[in-house]
Amino acid sequence: MHIQRAAIGIVFAAVLACAALAQKPNDDTTTRSVQGIVTDASGKPVGEAVVQLKDTKSLQIRSYRTDPDGSYHFAGLGTNTEYELAAQHDGATSGKKTLSVFNTQKTVTMNLKLNK
DSSP: OOHHHHHHHHHHHHHHHHHHHHOOOOOSSSEEEEEEEEEOOTTTTOTTTTEEETTTOOOOEEEEEEEETSSSEEEEETTTTTEEEEHHHEEEEOOEEEEOTOOOOOOOOOOBBBOO
16 A cells, blocks of 8 residues: 555656656746847957947946957846947947837847947
């Protein structure tokens, strides 16, 4: 009798474990990310450029130095916050771009072009 209960308990635990593994993880709908490439005026990627991300509510600024291929990435951004992006390198600057609260993409690509 005890062995039968133990066996039923083990089978039940195995079924629960399989069901838990089969469930899809919950997508986080409260955060998003932005990524892109910084290029010079001729379109070549610029490594070591500084990309600044400004939270327009709190005015907090985060910075990222681009990878050698000109790429940058900011994660963990609020979906209810608007952000401004701009890049600079050796005196050249890009125009500001806005990541709007109306953009509902989970990962947004915003390339920045330097003016010199």
